[in-house]
Amino acid sequence: MTVTSEILQKQWESIDYMDGGFLQINTIHPLEWHIGYQSISQRTLLMVCDVEIDSIESSKSMIVTRRIRETDNRWTLTFELLRDEQQDVFAIFCCDIIEYSTSGNNEVEALNLVIDRYKQWSLLLELQKTGVMNESRRKGLIGELLFLEQRIENMDSPLAAIQGWAGAESADQDFMYSDGWFEVKSIGVSAESVAISSIEQLDCKDIGELIIMRIDKVALNRNGAFSLNDITYRLFNKLQNNSNAHDLLRTKLTAYGYMDLQEYSEHKYYHSGTQRYLVDESFPRLTRQLIPIQVVSSRYELSISAINNWQRG
Numbered sequence: 487m488t489v490t491s492e493i494l495q496k497q498w499e500s501i502d503y504m505d506g507g508f509l510q511i512n513t514i515h516p517l518e519w520h521i522g523y524q525s526i527s528q529r530t531l532l533m534v535c536d537v538e539i540d541s542i543e544s545s546k547s548m549i550v551t552r553r554i555r556e557t558d559n560r561w562t563l564t565f566e567l568l569r570d571e572q573q574d575v576f577a578i579f580c581c582d583i584i585e586y587s588t589s590g591n592n593e594v595e596a597l598n599l600v601i602d603r604y605k606q607w608s609l610l611l612e613l614q615k616t617g618v619m620n621e622s623r624r625k626g627l628i629g630e631l632l633f634l635e636q637r638i639e640n641m642d643s644p645l646a647a648i649q650g651w652a653g654a655e656s657a658d659q660d661f662m663y664s665d666g667w668f669e670v671k672s673i674g675v676s677a678e679s680v681a682i683s684s685i686e687q688l689d690c691k692d693i694g695e696l697i698i699m700r701i702d703k704v705a706l707n708r709n710g711a712f713s714l715n716d717i718t719y720r721l722f723n724k725l726q727n728n729s730n731a732h733d734l735l736r737t738k739l740t741a742y743g744y745m746d747l748q749e750y751s752e753h754k755y756y757h758s759g760t761q762r763y764l765v766d767e768s769f770p771r772l773t774r775q776l777i778p779i780q781v782v783s784s785r786y787e788l789s790i791s792a793i794n795n796w797q798r799g
Contacts, residue, residue, distance in 0.1 A: 489513050489584050491577035508532050515588050516596035524566050531565040531580045535593045539563050545608040579607055610745050629672030629699035631717045645731040654738035658686040667694035672701045675758045679787040688771040698761040704754055711754035762798040769796050
């Protein structure tokens with residue numbers, strides 16, 4: 487049986503924490519899995535195996551504990567949720583870590599996969615408390631990855647193309663190259679304006695471009711539709727013969743807050759077009775020189791129809 491977050495949520499809700507104990511998850515796996523409660527509200531994932539488990543560091547979101555069970559001398563590993571507000575993402579974490587480690591050929595391989603995946607999740611939850619990106623951030627990442635794909639295809643060095651992706655590190659502009667900087671915005675096909683979230687995004691003395699990606703969430707069976715995971719898989723496939731570029735892309739995706747989750751395969755999007763605008767000295771924008779020094783930050787919107795004069799072919 488495929489384990490889903492909905493199934494686990496229902497199982498947790500069926501457990502009376504006053505009774506203690508755990509429910510075994512019905513799944514074919516090299517390791518044995520259970521869910522339950524450590525206390526009134528602390529949901530816990532429990533793994534049981536016959537191989538020794540090394541010490542694992544806990545995180546701000548989860549307490550990780552290993553011990554030998556006295557009843558049968560088997561090893562147990564528990565992941566205990568600390569924050570009630572993260573119950574939904576904890577269910578996703580449980581499903582993902584079980585699914586990710588199911589490919590192990592034996593307990594040792596599966597256990598190593600469990601530990602590796604937990605470390606990835608720990609880093610992810612440090613970057614964003616929700617663990618899973620919201621809709622706006624997903625669309626933003628899709629737009630940047632589509633633009634990055636174009637740069638990889640058009641540049642001599644895939645590594646240089648990825649090195650120029652600065653948005654993953656929250657830089658002022660999303661991409662920086664020798665031929666200019668590029669700020670990528672993902673909006674719906676019917677949107678008439680584009681939001682500029684900070685003064686610094688378009689405030690650069692060098693000439694650059696504002697890239698508008700028209701991206702919408704669509705039905706799963708829409709012709710030409712793709713998921714966030716589809717794009718990342720496609721990029722990694724293009725880089726399979728370039729280990730340095732491949733590894734750097736993985737690092738930057740992690741920094742952005744992305745991890746290969748089933749959740750990112752279940753929603754489809756459609757890219758209906760791209761508009762490019764030259765951002766030079768005459769382009770309408772807010773800059774530090776134009777605003778009072780007392781203004782610390784600002785978010786504003788540009789009318790797309792009003793910037794037609796700067797549109798590039």
